[in-house]
Amino acid sequence: MTREPRLEVEYCTQCRWLxxxxxxxxxxxxxxxxELGEVALIPGTGGVFDVRLDGETLWSxxxxxxxxxIPTLKQLVRDRIAPDxxxxxxxRR
Structure with a gap:
């Protein structure tokens, strides 16, 4: 069962970014x-570090x-799941 919204962090195991x-x-x-239904850590290779929300890449x-x-990433997530x-x-910048 997948809960929504689903946030994924795909990271490079070769680079040891766990x-x-x-x-x-x-x-x-x-x-x-x-606000988040699920957060998944996804092992990858090749220098990947991608953050996706319901399949949409927020950061690559x-x-x-x-x-x-992190503040930038929080703003990107907030703008999609809790804009107010x-x-x-x-x-603050």
Missing amino acids: LRAAWTAQELLTTFTT RKAQNGFPE RDLGHSD
Whole structure:
């Protein structure tokens, strides 16, 4: 059974990015405790670090030339699942 919305963090096992992926998932689960239905860590290869929400890529390390800042990622998730939500310090630049 899949719960929605489903957030996926695909990470490169060759690069040993599991801890980064788990930390990213933890940050998003802590912020969106009731809005996210499921968070999945997906092992991959080839330098992948992609964050997807219901199949839509929110961040791709290769496409954006780096890892996402957590406040930016929280804003991207919020804009899709809780657009009226105030993220506090994550909304301030």
